[in-house]
Amino acid sequence: MASIPPTAARKKIKRSVSSPADVLRLVGQFFEAVYQVFVNIIDFLMHPLQNRLGVRGMAYVFVLPNLLIFGVFILLPMLLNFYYAFTGSTNLYPADRPFVGLENLSRLFSCGNFLDPNTCEVDVFWRAVSNTGGYVIFQVTTMILMSLISALALNRKLAGQGFFRSVFFYPVLLSPVVVALIWKWILQQDGLLNALVVSLGQERVGFLLSPQWAQFWVVVISVWAQMGFYTLILLAGLQAIPSELYEAASIDGASQTQSFWRITLPLLMPTMFVVIVLSLIRAVQVFDQVFALTGGGPGTATTYMVQYIYDVGLASQTNQYGIASAASLVMAFFLLLLTAVQLRLGRNSEIT
């Protein structure tokens, strides 16, 4: 290798350092050095551990940080919830709470007729259960239907397709409280909608003050706010259906309706079940948006299970943590059951 004269080498170095590529190279070398130091430290710490635990055992070490966070913030509160459900009094600290066995659950289930909350000892809980049932049925059905229609429309070659997809998705980006406040301004007694009603010469309508109207608007608003998300999932499902199937059906003389029922819907079913499970779980957990919109009223017309738990446990003059925890156990059991049934049905309907 020919040696470079010292002066030429200096010139070369001077030239190379001043060029942007060489600056980048130097920066790269610096970060590589830092990375090496970091990796060496990790190796220094982990190597003895791996020697002791073996390669398989190391998996637990990597899972540990996440498991700790999950344990502290999810698992521990769940266990505490169990404990609170079987204890009484208004004391917050577990050690100060006397054990009452099944008393809280037995109070919740003490009912003459489960379909008539007035016959139940804890009537507001059963009102909340009944309200949640009605909300789930109407909200999920409407949501699935609207999402499907929107997805089908957005799947066609439309002018401004990207714009329309964004428009449908936009409400999903809003905070539930913001959604509730915007709609409150529209629906309240002196709101925009009543201004329109009055300008048409009609009497003001208590959109949030009549139980039936409030229940109706709660469903409408939640569908408006959430359907973009489910539309997007269904749209992805629709786009995964091979176009050859439609071409073949068309050659065989199938109408669009027949194609929908025989090709689109069956092939969309796995995606549809994901959407149904997700929207059902979310519907049962309804709280924040409705709480900000109606506060659970008028009366208890829009009090759902989560709000009942919040009210009894945290927002009442005498905090009844035991009853609230028992109610959340009932709700958790119900959600578990629902998910299991849905997954079972989903598995059966999958096309293999």
Add this chain to the structure above:
Amino acid sequence: MKRLVTLVVLALLVMGTMSVYGQDAVELRFAWYSDGNEGEVVRDLLDRFEADNPDITVILDEQPYTYILEQLPLQVEAGEAPDMARITAGERYRGFYLDLRPYLADPAYWEASFPAAVLEWLRPVGEESDAIHGFPNQFTVTGPYINRTLFEQAGVEVPSDSSDAVSWAEWTEAATAVAEALGEGTFAVAIDRSGHRFAGPAFSSGAVYFDDEGSVTIDTPGFRSFAQTLVDWHANGLTPLDVWLGSGGTYAAAAPYFINGQLALYMSGSWQISNFATNIGDAFDWEAVPNPTGEGGSTGMPGGTAVVAFAQTEHPAEVARVMDYLASVDVYREFAERTLFIPGHQGLGELNYQTELPAAKQALGMFAAEALHISDQAYMLQFGPSGFAINNPVRDRLTQVITGELTLDDAITRIQEDIDTALATAASS
């Protein structure tokens, strides 16, 4: 020489550090809520305190009233209490208060200045205690206000102008005549969504919540009578529905309707005077009228706020200095005069309220007079050991009657059950 310079530099550094630490003030957190200008006034007073006491900084956490009702109790129970707070439900935090007595400059001054019943209200039930946990910084009485301008515009005589004992039925009739004469947008009557606000008219109508042993019974003809009146106001469109139906399960005031000049008669209380003086001023003629009279006489509900200290504080001596300052005669007097509050201090003498507004002066005089004939039932509800369990079930169950979810009979049964359960649960604690 070099060593000497090093030593001097080190000494300067140490002195600098010490002086920085020396200047660090103790930081106290004070949870506060406001109906009117009291947050502004107390901040001003605390600024003066801080100027004279540079070793203490008081952070005033101004919160909505619902925070005081719903969040503060959990915070206190969870061990995250502020050092001090302005509260309304004194009984709620029994056992969590700081005993200020060892730290106060003159505990005897506190005992002489503040009503014994209020100091007792904060102490644990059933225990002999001379502890001092805080002081009442405002005394309140519930009672109605009228918009005289609306009565005049409608050509309806104000019933209390010609009679000292006007019933709720007579007020409702007169106020309805005002609303009908002035048409859309004017409401006859409204009452805050609160069991406490409901109680005064219920007692005046003949309700008796407590027997001689202190046991609670809700189902009395007086209770039914005013409950039915409340339901009828809603059914007949005499009251803005938003107040009782549009606020979910929480407290709601009808003050905005009164301030906007849309309400002929408003059942609220003395704490609204500053709010009305600021937000209505002399835009229309408003005034306080005596509590209506019925089978049970004429009574408002007592109430008020207390400034309390919590035992979880790490700086009890500094907390006591702030409390001593706020409870001192001059500071308390200035607070009451500037906020237009009825004081809970017995030694202030004549107050020179800082308002030139005749309506505010009239209302202050009216509520001071109303405070003299508050019934024993009303005092028991506010300061007795069972009072905490009553107001919210009354408010929530009557709302269910208004929406048609329950009949009045069912609601009364449910209120009684809710109260019994709450008392039993609290007793097991």
